[in-house]
Amino acid sequence: MTxxxxxxxxxxxxxxxxxxxxxxxxxxxxxxxxxxxxxxEKVLGENVIYVNAAGCLTLLSVFPFSPLRGSWLYTTMSAPAAASQGIRDALDVRMGKHGLPKSEDLQVVVVAGDGSTCDIGLSANSAAIHRGLDFIYFCYDNGGYGNTGFQWSPSSPYGSSTQTTPSVAAHPAGSEMKPKDLFEIWRAHDPVYLATVSPREPIDLSNKFAKAKALKGPRLFICMAACPTGWGFDPKDTNVVARLAVETGIFPLKEYAEGKVVHTKMPRKRLPVEKFLETQKRFRHLFAPERRDDIIAEIQKDVDSYWRLYE
Ligand code: SF4
Incomplete structure (x- = not known):
């Protein structure tokens, strides 16, 4: 092992x-x-081919224009892992039999949202990780199907309002389901590297990508994608919201490698979850017209239970 x-x-x-x-x-x-x-990308450089599952970031590259220096292949929500396998195989065959120099090898990097990753593409992703595909997977997790208007996804937080789970009299919490734990789902596959990252923590993020770049096999990332449009906050506040997600303990920064989970940034004194919730319209129903202490307490309980395992 490297x-x-x-x-x-x-x-x-x-x-x-x-x-x-x-x-x-x-x-x-x-x-x-x-x-x-x-x-x-600052760490990965330009020898990259991005395999993009339909989602928000698909709008980055609309034929014939692309703002990226690397190549970009667009796939359906279910197919980025299969497409990555095809590209990896083609590169390996060309390097093995047809003299493509190693310097022209490419990192195959999936770029996919939480809807594709946790829901529509889950089984194909699971198979690719299980068979040890040599690729990087970047899941930008905004907790909803963002590019179609912010419908519920299996990553939507309990107590959040989405287009398909609004807060109504019969369902005051909005989304009543607890989100899938993608980190634990992926960890069960024992990938070579797995990490959560936040753009608010650029050094932590960059070091994790530097580690992943040096390895081979499935290297998986869940990126906290604070989303002004779907979450309902001013775009200038992205960094504030992303910081509060870490400081309240809602989004733990951690990595998994060689059988161990390590938290790369422990919040010294965790802030109450409502400091994060009150910044966003998707949680507004928890504070007005009347405060829903019961739902806020349930969210706090889940965060506290998580950290009790590690503190
Ligand atoms: S801000 Fe949200 S809705 Fe807009 S592109 Fe980013 S993830 Fe998608």
Missing amino acids: AIPGRTFKKVKELSPAEWIAPGSPLCAGCGGLEGLRIA
Whole structure:
């Protein structure tokens, strides 16, 4: 097994000043998923082929225009893992039998939202990870089907309002289901590397991508994609919302490698979850017209139970 490298970056100024995504894409201003990908690209460089499952970030590259320096292949929501396998095989055959130099090898990187990852593409992703496909998977998780108007996905938080789970008299919480734990689903496959990242923590994110870049096999990322449009906050506040997700303990920053889960940033003193909830319209029904302490307490209970395992 390739050794997992340690910390590579200590300061933001050590990150590459090069930009691999040109400005002016049609994505929403303040999109946390795009910011996460932008920082990851500084580590991955340009020898990358992106395999994009239909979703918000599909709008990045609309034929014949692309703001990316790497190549971009668009697939259905269910097919990025299968497409990645085909590309990986083609590269390996060309390098093995047809003299393609190693310097022209490409990292195959899936870019997919939580709807594709946790829902429509879950079984194909599971099979690809299980058979050890050599690829990177970047899931930008905004907790909803964002590019079709923000419908519920299996990643939508309990207590959030979406287009298909509004808060109504019969269902005051909005979404009443607890989200799938994608980290644990993926961890059960024992991938070579797995991590959660947030664009608000660029050093943590960059070091995790540097580790993944040096490895072979399934390397999987869940990126906290603070989403001004779907979550209902001002795009200038993306960093504030993303920071509160980590400081309230709602979004743990962690990695899994060689059989161990390590938290890469422990919130020193966790803030109450409502500090995060009150920043977004999707949770507005928890505070007005009357405060729903019962639902807020349920969200706090889940976060506390998680951290009790580690603190
Ligand atoms: S809807 Fe949200 S995730 Fe999708 S592009 Fe807009 S801000 Fe990004």
